[in-house]
């Protein structure tokens with residue numbers, strides 16, 4: 001039922017615009033709420049649309065930046081293309097800017113052709129840095145995920161923290177729990193939490209950090225924290241942000257590979273300043 005109504009809605013919207021559904025693009029887990037999209041369901045919706053429109057089904061493209069190729073492999077779950085900001089976990093050292101896309105030869109042929117025409121090939125030095133980074137990708141992601149589990153537990157128990165959007169806390173019956181079990185190999189290390197209060201309290205915490213850095217990137221060896229409502233999501237109307245759970249009280253954390261005790265000590269002292 002959900003499949004056919006989603007497919008019908010997409011077809012109706014495309015029809016209103018006088019076109020066809022040409023791509024299904026999702027981000028899972030989503031930034032910064034960690035809400036999950038069921039990729040097998042997206043594939044079913046794509047097939048359903050393909051049976052109803054001329055020109056075949058829309059490819060399913062997945063931004064897999066948050067869990068990376070180590071903890072989630074979208075192509076095994078029905079997606080056609082996996083997209084990466086290589087700037088984040090794959091690069092891993094906050095010293096390069098790059099993007100990547102992975103898919104079957106048939107899917108990649110037009111992507112390669114367009115890249116060649118536009119001239120967006122990566123420069124040789126950045127490509128070399130990515131190859132260097134890939135040697136430690138699995139080590140970094142596993143260590144960051146272990147640290148994140150400890151940091152998330154600490155935050156959940158803290159009286160000044162209202163909620164923690166950490167995938168490791170999903171329980172049977174929670175929205176997304178079944179998708180997480182089927183699709184993801186780890187909760188990863190980027191998640192968000194809500195401080196009791198609002199923007200003023202969030203800013204007090206962020207201003208008091210001493211070890212953790214205040215910056216909007218993620219996936220590096222160093223732990224970063226940011227305030228999505230005033231930075232990455234400031235272009236989204238407040239009513240929409242609030243509806244999606246990106247309130248002024250939400251803080252995002254990308255946990256790195258440092259000593260977890262140092263991170264928890266920094267959060268202890270910065271929460272005391274709120």
Ligand SMILES: Cc1ncc(COP(=O)(O)O)c(C=O)c1O
Pocket residue numbers: 027031063065066084085086087088097098099
């Ligand atoms: C999930 C996700 N996808 C894509 C991007 C874009 O990355 P880049 O700045 O490397 O183009 C970002 C971050 O900016 C991100 O968090």
